[in-house]
Amino acid sequence: MDSSIDEVAAQPGGADRTPPATPSRPPSPPMPAPTEPPAGDGSGTAPGPASGTAEHDGRAAPVPAAGGEDDAPGTAPASGTTETGCPGTAGLAAGGAAVTGTAVTGTGQDSGSGTGGGRGGPPTSLSPSRASDFMQCPLLYRFRVIDRLPEKPSAAATRGTLVHAVLERLFDAPAGERTAPRAKALIPGQWDRLRETRPEVTELFADDPDGERLAGWLAEAERLVERWFTLEDPTRLEPAERELFVEAELESGLRLRGIIDRVDVAPTGEVRIVDYKTGKAPRPEYAEGALFQMKFYALVVWRLKRVVPRRLQLVYLGSGDVLTYDPVPADLERVERRLHALWEAIRQATETGDWRPRPTKLCGWCDHRAHCPEFGGTPPPYPLPVGPAGSSGTG
Numbered sequence: 001m002d003s004s005i006d007e008v009a010a011q012p013g014g015a016d017r018t019p020p021a022t023p024s025r026p027p028s029p030p031m032p033a034p035t036e037p038p039a040g041d042g043s044g045t046a047p048g049p050a051s052g053t054a055e056h057d058g059r060a061a062p063v064p065a066a067g068g069e070d071d072a073p074g075t076a077p078a079s080g081t082t083e084t085g086c087p088g089t090a091g092l093a094a095g096g097a098a099v100t101g102t103a104v105t106g107t108g109q110d111s112g113s114g115t116g117g118g119r120g121g122p123p124t125s126l127s128p129s130r131a132s133d134f135m136q137c138p139l140l141y142r143f144r145v146i147d148r149l150p151e152k153p154s155a156a157a158t159r160g161t162l163v164h165a166v167l168e169r170l171f172d173a174p175a176g177e178r179t180a181p182r183a184k185a186l187i188p189g190q191w192d193r194l195r196e197t198r199p200e201v202t203e204l205f206a207d208d209p210d211g212e213r214l215a216g217w218l219a220e221a222e223r224l225v226e227r228w229f230t231l232e233d234p235t236r237l238e239p240a241e242r243e244l245f246v247e248a249e250l251e252s253g254l255r256l257r258g259i260i261d262r263v264d265v266a267p268t269g270e271v272r273i274v275d276y277k278t279g280k281a282p283r284p285e286y287a288e289g290a291l292f293q294m295k296f297y298a299l300v301v302w303r304l305k306r307v308v309p310r311r312l313q314l315v316y317l318g319s320g321d322v323l324t325y326d327p328v329p330a331d332l333e334r335v336e337r338r339l340h341a342l343w344e345a346i347r348q349a350t351e352t353g354d355w356r357p358r359p360t361k362l363c364g365w366c367d368h369r370a371h372c373p374e375f376g377g378t379p380p381p382y383p384l385p386v387g388p389a390g391s392s393g394t395g
């Protein structure tokens with residue numbers, strides 16, 4: 001197998017961030033840069049698959065638990081990061097392409113609402129999390145995007161945010177100092193920062209006066225951080241971007257946006273998109289769902305840079321798995337068609353006010369059951385004008 005993509009580690013001192021403007025996958029010459037260990041050497045990174053095929057290391061794992069981070073359809077509510085500022089770091093700039101790439105220092109949940117700003121606005125863009133919401137349950141999408149109903153922070157999602165922040169900040173250190181003890185030492189400071197920026201997370205431990213639950217929660221964050229070192233070697237990585245906010249407008253006018261945990265760019269220009277998950281890897285039959293978010297990002301990067309990312313990599317810290325996928329243009333075109341269909345469905349629901357509940361076992365983790373007709377609740381008054389097609393009554 002071609003192992004070069006496992007070596008998409010940018011050189012210290014700056015990699016070539018301007019890959020050739022080609023929509024096809026570049027060849028895979030050996031990388032001259034310092035690299036990650038080759039596939040199959042015990043690094044935990046499975047050998048790369050053949051073009052256009054998903055690969056899973058075969059370890060069975062349950063669907064991510066409640067509050068887990070998987071944005072994919074069919075999983076628990078998403079968490080992630082929020083673009084909370086720090087503008088000015090341009091990323092993934094491509095010649096001639098309209099680029100919005102901003103490194104963010106977010107520690108909050110991905111609002112990803114795609115609303116025009118303000119409560120009650122119609123959706124104007126799509127993020128992977130919100131696309132997954134609509135696929136899971138249109139009414140859930142409405143509650144989150146249009147009504148913007150508040151949600152309680154969850155311990156698992158908040159821990160995911162904390163771990164993401166630690167992994168991001170670790171790359172501030174010189175390569176040789178990116179050790180597990182150093183990473184673990186970042187946890188208290190990042191937890192303090194998270195409490196400052198999102199005071200509501202302190203509610204999680206309001207009923208924990210002796211700090212026992214908090215200590216266990218932080219210990220689990222340490223374990224997740226430690227496990228990362230069994231999967232990747234940060235002393236041999238120099239990310240081109242971390243926590244990168246990307247946004248692209250498709251020809252149809254649909255705006256896609258999201259935050260990519262890490263972008264590695266090899267000296268050859270090959271791009272690897274990396275996402276950390278603090279939950280467990282999905283079973284192989286759910287891998288496609290897990291990859292939806294990554295293909296979404298790959299489509300955005302393709303549209304911005306005019307180059308198809310060479311590899312998509314999901315790093316599951318909860319189970320110690322790495323799921324990789326090497327996309328081809330046809331994959332991303334399929335995702336684009338799917339997103340257009342989704343957006344049309346969202347547009348129709350927005351106009352008609354017909355946001356149907358779609359109950360599944362995931363309802364158990366939904367914060368909005370009190371407003372959901374499936375659970376005897378009543379949605380708040382629909383805040384948008386309803387078109388001539390009328391409403392089905394959920395709004």
Ligand code: SF4
Pocket residue numbers: 137139140357358359360362363366367368369372373374375
């Ligand atoms: S509780 Fe209702 S709104 Fe929430 S996911 Fe289930 S069906 Fe959708």
